[in-house]
Each structure stands twice: as C-alpha cells, then as structure tokens.
Amino acid sequence: MARQRYHDGLALRQALPGRFLPFLVGSMAFLAALALAGGIAAHGLSQRWTHGAGAVTTVQVPSPTDPATATAAMGQTPATRIDAVLATIAATPGITGTHRLSDAELRALLAPWIEQTGDASLPLPAVIELHTAPGQDVAASLLPRLQAQAPGVLMEHDSVWSDRLAALAGSLQACAGLAVLVVMTVAVCVVMAATRAGLLTRRQAIGLIHALGATDSYISGRFATRVGLLALWGGAWGSVLALPMLLALSHLAAPFTAMGDIPATTPDWRDVHAWAALLPPALLWMLVIVPPAAGLTGWATTQLTVRAWLRRLP
Amino acid sequence: MFRLHDVSYAYGGSQTGVAALSHVSLDVAQGEFRWLLGPSGAGKSSLLSILSLEVQASSGMVEILGVPVRQARRAGLARLRRRIGAVKQDFGLLPDMSVFDNVALPLRLQHRVEAEIAHEVHAIMKWVGLEHRLEALPPQLSGGEQQRVAIARAVIYRPALLVADEPTNALDERQAGRLMRMFHRLAELGTTIVVATHNDAIVAKYPAPTIELLHGHLVRDHG
Numbered sequence: 386m387a388r389q390r391y392h393d394g395l396a397l398r399q400a401l402p403g404r405f406l407p408f409l410v411g412s413m414a415f416l417a418a419l420a421l422a423g424g425i426a427a428h429g430l431s432q433r434w435t436h437g438a439g440a441v442t443t444v445q446v447p448s449p450t451d452p453a454t455a456t457a458a459m460g461q462t463p464a465t466r467i468d469a470v471l472a473t474i475a476a477t478p479g480i481t482g483t484h485r486l487s488d489a490e491l492r493a494l495l496a497p498w499i500e501q502t503g504d505a506s507l508p509l510p511a512v513i514e515l516h517t518a519p520g521q522d523v524a525a526s527l528l529p530r531l532q533a534q535a536p537g538v539l540m541e542h543d544s545v546w547s548d549r550l551a552a553l554a555g556s557l558q559a560c561a562g563l564a565v566l567v568v569m570t571v572a573v574c575v576v577m578a579a580t581r582a583g584l585l586t587r588r589q590a591i592g593l594i595h596a597l598g599a600t601d602s603y604i605s606g607r608f609a610t611r612v613g614l615l616a617l618w619g620g621a622w623g624s625v626l627a628l629p630m631l632l633a634l635s636h637l638a639a640p641f642t643a644m645g646d647i648p649a650t651t652p653d654w655r656d657v658h659a660w661a662a663l664l665p666p667a668l669l670w671m672l673v674i675v676p677p678a679a680g681l682t683g684w685a686t687t688q689l690t691v692r693a694w695l696r697r698l699p
Numbered sequence: 700m701f702r703l704h705d706v707s708y709a710y711g712g713s714q715t716g717v718a719a720l721s722h723v724s725l726d727v728a729q730g731e732f733r734w735l736l737g738p739s740g741a742g743k744s745s746l747l748s749i750l751s752l753e754v755q756a757s758s759g760m761v762e763i764l765g766v767p768v769r770q771a772r773r774a775g776l777a778r779l780r781r782r783i784g785a786v787k788q789d790f791g792l793l794p795d796m797s798v799f800d801n802v803a804l805p806l807r808l809q810h811r812v813e814a815e816i817a818h819e820v821h822a823i824m825k826w827v828g829l830e831h832r833l834e835a836l837p838p839q840l841s842g843g844e845q846q847r848v849a850i851a852r853a854v855i856y857r858p859a860l861l862v863a864d865e866p867t868n869a870l871d872e873r874q875a876g877r878l879m880r881m882f883h884r885l886a887e888l889g890t891t892i893v894v895a896t897h898n899d900a901i902v903a904k905y906p907a908p909t910i911e912l913l914h915g916h917l918v919r920d921h922g
Contacts, residue, residue, distance in 0.1 A: 393807050394793050394800070590793050596753060597805045598781030600774050699755050699776075 394590040395604070397611040400583035406576070406612065406683075407619030413572040414623025414679050417565050421671045422631050424561030429665060431554030442515040442524060444531065445539040446470050449511035453534045466535035467511045473530055474515065479523050482516035569682065576612060576686040583608065584694050595698050605691035613684030620679025624672045631672070635664050700729040700891050701750060701860060706759030708745050719745035721915045722759070727893070729859075732886040734902050735895040736919075737912035743895040744788070746912065747862045750893060751785040752776055764859050781809060784858035786866045790849040792837040798824070798848050799833040805856045823851045826881070828874075842869040850878060854885065861885065861892045867901055879905045 446467050453469030464472075467485075474483055486494070491509055517523055524542040531538040584591065591604060703725040709716035720742045727733055735743050748754045749761060752768065761768040766779050785791075792801050799820055806816045824830045827847040837845055846869040853861060861882070867875040879901065886892050893910070896902060902909070911919035 392800075394796055394804055396795065399795075593791055593793060594804065594808060595777075596751065596780060596785065596791075597808055598777050598779075599808050600777040602774075603808070699752060 393599075393607070394594050395587055395607055396590065397583070397587075397607060400587045401579060401608070401611050401615065403615060406579050406615045407622065409575045409579075410572060410616045410619030410679050410683065411621075411623040411626070413568050413575070414620040414675050415627045416623075417568045417572075418624055418627035418672060418675050419630065420561050420564035420568060421675075422627075422634065422668055424558050424565070425665060425667045425671065427554045427557035427561060428667075431551050431558070442517060443541040444470065444474070444513040444515060445541075446511040446513070446531075446535055447537045448508070449535075451535075454536060469534040470511075470531050470538065471513070473534055474513065474527070477523055477527055479518050480515050481518050484514045484516075486512040486514065572679070572682060573686050576616065576683050577690050580608060580612060580687045580690045581694065584691065591695075592698065595695070601692055601695045604695060605688050608691045609684045609687040612687040613680045616683025617676050617680030620676035623679070624675045627675075628672060631664065631668060635668070700727055700731075700764065702726045702760070702762040703749075703756075704760040706749065706756045706761060708742075708749060708754065708757050710745075716757075719915055720749075720756075720912075723912075723915075723917045724759075725910060725917070725920060727891055729891055730886050730889045732883060732892045732907045733894070734907055734909040735893050735912070736902070736909050739897075740914075741912040742915040743912055744864055745915075746910075747785070747864050747893065747895055750860065750862045751783055752780050753785070781805070781856070782859040784853035784856070784861040786846075786849050786853045786861075786863035788864045788868075790837070790845045792845060792848060792852075794837050797834050797836060798829065798840070801837065801848060802852045802855055805852060809856065819855055823855045827851045843871065843874065846870060847874065854881070857885070857888070857890065859890060861890050863892070863894045865896055865898075866894060867896065867898055875901055876904075 449467035449470075450465050453464045453466045471483070471485070474480060488509070491512060494512075495509070515523070524540050528538070528540050531540070594604065703723055706720060706723045707718065708720040709718045711717060723742075723746065735746065737743050745754070749756050750763065752763070755768070763779060764782055766775065768776070768779075771779065793804075796804075802820050802824060803816045806819060811819075820833070821830060824833060827850060829844060829847055829851070832840060832844065837848065840848065846866065850863070850866060853863070863882075867878060870878060875898075882892050882894065883905070908921045909919060910917065
C-alpha cells in the first residue's frame with residue numbers, strides 16, 4: 386500500500402533506485418578486490434623472497450675440526466674452528482636463523498662433482514646457512530671476526546637480489562594500494578552523485594518534512610541507511626563475482642607463491658576445499674571485508690553529502 | 700507567543716536583495732488570535748515565513764515560543780518547528796502521497812504509534828469533511844479540498860503557534876466559518892494564531908486584533 390511505501394514522504398525507493406547504485410558499487414568492489422588481491426600476492430612474494438633461499442648467506446669453514454686460533458692463543462680450552470664460528474654467529478645481531486649442513490646434505494649437494502671425479506674421500510668444509518633479517522648486511526662486520534677465529538673462512542652473501550625483489554614487491558604493493566585508493570575515490574564520487582540526484586528528486590518532500598520539524602540527522606540517516614544497504618548489497622555481489630577470477634589467478638600464480646606442495650593439476654570444479662586451499666587466508670578475509678567496507682563507505686559518504694546539502698535550508 | 704524586535708528581511712540577501720520587511724517590532728502573547736492585513740507585496744508572506752522558520756530574518760531579533768531563533772542550534776530549530784503549524788498558499792502537499800499520509804506526516808515525524816496516528820487523522824479529516832478522501836492523492840482533489848487537507852495537517856499536532864496564509868481563499872462561506880470557529884477554539888486552548896488574508900468580509904465577521912503591513916513597514920498593531 387502507498388501508506389507503507391511513503392511512510393515519511395522521502396520515498397527513497399524513487400530517489401535511490403535499487404539497481405543503479407548496487408551495480409556501480411559492485412563494479413568498484415570487484416576492482417577493489419582485484420587490486421587488494423594483487424597487494425596481498427605482492428606481500429606474499431615479498432615475504433617469500435626476503436625470507437627464502439635468496440636471503441641466505443653461506444659460510445664455509447675449511448678444516449672445521451681443527452682448533453680455533455683465538456681460543457688457542459688465549460690459552461683457553463681449545464675449541465674447534467666450527468664451534469668458535471657457530472658461537473660467534475650466535476652472538477651476532479640481525480641473524481634470524483642458522484643451519485649447519487650435515488655431511489649427508491653436503492655430499493648430496495656435491496654429488497654431481499664428487500661422482501665425476503670419483504673421489505668421495507675429499508676433505509669437505511663445514512657449510513653454515515645464515516638467514517638474515519630483511520635489509521640486514523652482516524657479512525662486512527662478521528667476516529673479519531670469523532676469520533680471526535678460523536682463518537680461511539669464506540662468506541657468500543646472496544641477499545642483493547632478494548632485497549631488489551623485495552623492493553619490487555613493495556612497489557607492487559604500493560601500486561595495489563594506490564589502485565584501491567583510486568577505486569574508493571571513484572566509489573565515493575559515484576555515491577555522492579547518486580545521493581545528490583536523489584536529493585534533487587525529493588527536494589520538495591525534504592523541504593516539507595524539514596519545515597515540519599525533521600532534524601538533519603533524521604533525513605541524513607534515512608538516506609544513509611538506504612545507500613549503505615545498497616552499497617553493502619553491491620559490495621557483496623562484487624566480492625562474489627571477484628571470487629572465480631581470484632581462484633583462477635591463484636591457481637596460475639601457485640608456482641610462484643606456494644610455500645608447500647604445488648597442485649600439479651587444476652582441481653575439480655566441484656572440490657570446494659581444493660579451490661579454497663588455493664586462496665591465501667588474507668585473500669579470503671579481504672573478500673569478506675569488502676562488502677561491509679563498501680556499505681560503511683556508502684553510509685558515511687551519504688551522511689556527509691546530505692548534511693552538507695541540508696545546510697542550504699534554514 | 701512570539702516577539703520581533705526591529706526585524707528586517709530582504710529577498711536575495713540583506714545587502715543587495717529586495718526589502719520585504721523593514722524594522723518590524725511585534726509582541727504577541729500566548730493564545731492570541733491576530734489578523735495579518737495588507738495589500739499584495741506588503742510583506743505578509745515574508746512575516747509568516749519568518750514566524751514559521753522557513754526563512755531567517757536579515758536583521759533584528761526574533762523570539763518564538765521563548766526561543767531566540769538566531770542563537771538556536773539546528774536541532775533546536777527542528778524541535779521548535781514541531782511546535783509551529785503553517786498553512787501555505789500553495790498548500791504544500793506532497794502529490795505522490797495519499798491524503799492520509801500527508802496529514803499523518805507530522806505525527807510520523809514525532810514517531811507516534813500508527814494506531815494513534817490513524818485515530819487522530821480520521822478525527823481531523825472528519826472535522827474538515829474529507830474522511831471519505833483519505834486514499835486520494837492531492838492532485839485528485841479540488842482546490843478547496845486541498846486547502847482543507849493542508850489545514851488538517853497544520854492543526855493535527857495542536858501547535859503552540861499557527862500561521863496561515865490566506866487559509867479561506869479556496870473555501871466556501873460555510874467551510875470558512877467552520878475554520879474560523881476552529882481557530883478561535885484553538886486560541887482559547889492556548890495556540891497563538893496569525894492569519895493573513897485579503898478577505899475583508901471575514902475580518903469584519905470575525906473581529907480580532909490586527910497587524911497591518913504596508914510596503915514592508917508595520918502600520919498598525921492591535922487595532
């Protein structure tokens with residue numbers, strides 16, 4: 386009945402039709418979801434590159450079981466060169482992890498050369514992998530201290546490329562953030578334009594209920610609730626529509642981002658768990674958060690737009 | 700009640716606009732009925748617009764129902780508007796809302812319960828003789844019927860101040876007489892009423908103190 390539909394005269398279904406705004410906000414949410422996914426993926430790559438193999442510094446200690454030079458000179462209990470090197474590394478700030486390769490790992494690493502020469506009894510150095518914190522360059526300060534303990538120690542520092550890749554990932558994250566900002570700005574402009582059009586459509590009714598004593602907060606609240614719900618609805622559709630595309634992209638990007646096993650084949654389309662496993666948890670949370678964020682943005686934008694418009698009334 | 704002291708108003712701003720009211724001072728007590736007289740362009744509608752808070756005076760002091768208008772915050776003005784009823788010359792009805800919804804509007808904005816609203820609307824519409832047109836839309840009504848709907852909406856919440864701009868010009872003599880009797884009854888109950896009119900016959904038939912304007916100046920108060 387008309388009585389229900391035009392409860393307070395604002396007739397918001399006329400002023401703010403239920404298709405136009407959700408479609409536009411949904412499109413914005415879709416783009417925002419893709420941009421955010423890009424940012425999350427870049428963050429994942431950055432983490433992998435800065436904490437992965439590329440960030441490892443390798444220390445070679447020849448004759449590891451010989452006594453260490455410094456301790457022998459000071460007359461202390463003789464320690465082996467490898468023990469002295471490990472103790473020095475453990476006391477060095479900026480190192481997040483160490484791993485001494487076992488003989489088996491070492492021989493596996495050298496297998497192609499040892500098998501070619503046929504000499505399996507060659508004296509092998511001890512090899513230690515150091516994981517450093519991102520941006521930390523400990524080689525310059527650590528090497529002289531290690532050489533004081535064990536002359537002939539070698540260090541190979543490979544974090545230059547990992548640092549560059551991390552910087553690249555950081556740039557990609559910044560681009561994704563900028564894209565999200567642009568999308569949000571456009572969404573805010575769209576909501577403002579739609580709200581102003583709605584205000585103009587119902588300006589006579591607004592003027593009347595204002596004259597009858599409706600407060601600014603009542604009028605802006607009615608508009609904001611309508612726009613907020615439409616934006617929430619549009620945001621939900623945007624997230625739902627973004628999901629298949631993100632799943633497809635995650636499947637394609639799996640070889641670059643997966644920390645564990647990489648699925649060899651495309652999962653069956655009915656296997657929801659297999660597809661869900663492709664998406665990082667942060668991406669899933671992002672898809673959940675986009676609709677309420679769209680609704681909240683729409684609500685706040687409409688509140689400000691309507692209150693500014695009402696200021697022209699006495 | 701309301702008090703105006705040295706009030707001026709100009710359309711389009713106080714500096715460059717056209718003067719509609721010049722240095723008007725008035726003091727009308729609670730429960731008084733006043734005719735507002737003057738030829739076209741005298742400033743009657745401007746004065747009513749100031750009293751109904753539709754516009755702000757360009758200068759001077761306006762105090763309505765004990766509230767100094769210029770110092771009041773927007774929320775305070777909204778509360779004040781809920782105590783003022785206004786009947787405008789163009790009726791101010793929303794064309795896409797039924798008569799029932801138009802009349803119920805002030806009560807809905809006060810968040811009254813629907814059963815109470817329905818009771819009040821039926822009672823007032825019976826009084827104005829339009830209880831059979833509740834579901835009609837304003838464009839489906841005659842000018843006189845629209846005027847009665849506008850009057851019903853202005854008085855349904857028993858305002859403390861009622862301003863009416865030519866409320867009888869579309870009514871026949873019998874309806875005009877009923878309206879005047881209702882206005883006087885409301886005044887007896889404490890509503891301050893100001894009615895602008897060109898109808899000398901009705902002023903003569905229902906004598907009351909007058910406010911008379913000419914070219915925006917107050918030329919007679921009380922009478």
